[in-house]
Amino acid sequence: MALRFVGIDPGTGGGNCPAVWVDTDAKPEPDLLFQGWLVDEVTQAECLKDSPRPGTEAVIRVPARMVPLIREACDVAERTQL
Helix, strand or coil, X not given: CCEEEEEECCCCCCCCCCEEEEECCCCCCCEEEEECEECCHHHHHHHHHHCCCXXXXXXXXXXXXXXXXXXXXXXHHHHHHC
16 A cells, blocks of 8 residues: 555644545555544434445545645656556
């Protein structure tokens, strides 16, 4: 696994923060990995209405201020596919 760290939530102090990585070795294409806050039960229930979630998945919350980092991660993933 080749993880490329893209960054952490710029609005936090730098430890235990939401973060984003790209697994450039994932096949058939790169994967984005997110660290975020676990959502509460009410939020999970609302999400389950749209998309059933197996035990191997989780709903996490990341702040919108991370959009530039997520865009960068998407760019890295797209460049890795070429």
